[in-house]
Amino acid sequence: MSFPTFASLRRRRSAITTAFTVTAAAVLSACSPIKVLNGLVPEDTYQFQGGLAYGAAPRQQLDVYQPLPATPPARGARPLVVFFFGGTWTSGDRASYKFVGEALAARGAVVVIPDYGLSPAFTYPVFVRDSALAVKWALDNAAQLGADPKQVYVMGHSSGGYNAAMVALDHRWLGELGASPRQLEGWIGLAGPYDFLPIGDPQAQAAFNWPNTPRDSQPLAHASAASPRALLMAASKDNLVYPDRNTGQMAEALRAARVPVQVRLFDNLSHVTLIGAFGKPIQWLGGPVLPPVMDFLGLASVLSHKGAR
Numbered sequence: 001m002s003f004p005t006f007a008s009l010r011r012r013r014s015a016i017t018t019a020f021t022v023t024a025a026a027v028l029s030a031c032s033p034i035k036v037l038n039g040l041v042p043e044d045t046y047q048f049q050g051g052l053a054y055g056a057a058p059r060q061q062l063d064v065y066q067p068l069p070a071t072p073p074a075r076g077a078r079p080l081v082v083f084f085f086g087g088t089w090t091s092g093d094r095a096s097y098k099f100v101g102e103a104l105a106a107r108g109a110v111v112v113i114p115d116y117g118l119s120p121a122f123t124y125p126v127f128v129r130d131s132a133l134a135v136k137w138a139l140d141n142a143a144q145l146g147a148d149p150k151q152v153y154v155m156g157h158s159s160g161g162y163n164a165a166m167v168a169l170d171h172r173w174l175g176e177l178g179a180s181p182r183q184l185e186g187w188i189g190l191a192g193p194y195d196f197l198p199i200g201d202p203q204a205q206a207a208f209n210w211p212n213t214p215r216d217s218q219p220l221a222h223a224s225a226a227s228p229r230a231l232l233m234a235a236s237k238d239n240l241v242y243p244d245r246n247t248g249q250m251a252e253a254l255r256a257a258r259v260p261v262q263v264r265l266f267d268n269l270s271h272v273t274l275i276g277a278f279g280k281p282i283q284w285l286g287g288p289v290l291p292p293v294m295d296f297l298g299l300a301s302v303l304s305h306k307g308a309r
Contacts, residue, residue, distance in 0.1 A: 037099040037279035045106035050095075054114060054137035055130070059122075062114035062134055063094050065101030066146060077148035079185070079297045080110040082138045086158025086191075086275070089127055089207035090119045099279035103290065108299045110147040112138045116163065119207035124217055125173075127207075131163040132173035139183055153297065154187045157275040158241060159204075161192020165219035165250070169227050184228045188293060191234045191271050193241045194250045195220040223253035229260040231296040233289070235274050236265040264292050 049064040067078060083100055085092040094113040101111045116130035135154055142149040156164035167173055168187035174180055195218050199210040208217060215221060232251055234243040243265060254261040266288060269277060277289040294300050 034096045034099075037276060038096070040280045041099050041102045042106070042280070046102050047105075048101075054134045057117070057130075059115045059117050060130060060133065061094070062112050062137070063101065064145060065098075065105035065111040065113070067105050067108050067110070077151065078108055078110050078146055079151040079153060079299065080112065080138055080142045080145065080147035080149075081153045081155050081188075081297065082112045082114065082135050082164075084116070084131055084154070084156035084160030084163040085113070086156070086160045087118075088201065088203040089124075089159045089162075090203045092118070092160075100275070103278040103280075104293075104297075107290075107294055109297055110142070110145050112145075119203070123206070124208045124213070128163060128166045128170075128173055129176070132167050132177060132179075135167050135184075136174065136177040136179050139179055149183075151185045151298070152183065153185055155190070155293075156188075156192060157190040158192065158271065161189040162194065162219060165189055165192055165194055166222070168230075169219050169222035169224070170216075171222075171226070181228055182226065186229045186231065186296060188231045188296060189233070189247070189250070191238055191241050191243070191274050192219070192232075192246060192250075194218065194246045196246075220250055220253055223250060223257055223259070225257045225259065227254060227257065227259045230254055231262045231264070231292060233264045233266070233274065233292065235269040235271055236267050238271045238274075240271040262292065262296065264288070 045068065047066040047068060051061050052064060054060050054062050081104055083097065085094070085097050094115045097113050101113055104111045112134065114130070114134035116134070117126040135152070139149060139152055142152055154164040154167050156162070164187050168181050168184055171181055196204065197213060197215065197218060199205045199208055199213060204210070232247045234241070234247040236243060247263065247265070251261050251263045266274065269289070274289065291300065
């Protein structure tokens with residue numbers, strides 16, 4: 001009987017990972033990728049409150065995912081995460097990101113997922129103002145939701161990562177509401193665009209009224225010593241939101257301002273599967289995605305205890 005060598009096992013694992021990556025990408029690029037992810041979300045791992053108003057406009061509503069009482073926080077009160085979805089500021093809705101809410105709530109975080117005004121009906125800075133208003137709602141209601149008001153984070157993917165960055169870095173938006181980014185414990189950017197002038201994408205052009213786009217619309221312009229600590233994650237070969245220009249430059253700017261920042265780049269993920277890896281069907285592929293987020297939120301011990309289901 002012969003046994004495989006370590007080299008052959010590594011090659012086999014690499015081949016399996018590559019095949020799984022291709023399969024996952026195919027699933028997420030199919031007709032209803034969100035339905036695939038959300039259809040497999042467990043219903044017994046979290047508590048849900050839907051359609052809560054954070055403002056008077058129809059799009060100013062949010063959903064809340066809370067841990068079950070039996071899910072212990074890693075330390076003290078639970079952290080609260082406000083998650084902003086992507087879609088080039090023209091598409092998306094909070095219900096489509098149930099898989100993100102469940103992944104974080106099942107591991108001990110309170111999660112708020114808001115809708116916000118979309119282009120072409122609404123353009124910059126409406127979606128930033130909506131995002132700030134949702135964060136202000138979260139700050140005001142954190143304790144009532146079972147979270148620590150001093151452990152509020154903003155997080156977003158793609159254009160939602162832009163929204164999160166602007167709320168965390170540009171003091172104007174929370175400042176208009178009598179709040180401040182200083183009240184945030186941190187922000188998490190997943191493949192966010194932080195420096196994208198001149199704008200070439202037609203949808204983004206419409207969202208930002210290009211070419212009449214102010215330079216201070218770019219998150220990179222607002223990185224300063226007052227910025228909250230950050231976790232920046234991206235696919236190393238992302239061909240939609242280039243990681244060198246966006247994640248890389250933002251990390252450099254924050255470090256230059258002496259702001260604590262962690263960077264995670266993933267060779268086996270794409271722009272789409274980076275967020276898809278929060279969902280149950282491909283959490284095996286996204287194994288490296290959840291641990292840094294949980295660690296950043298102070299919930300690493302909960303993830304270690306529960307494991308990736």
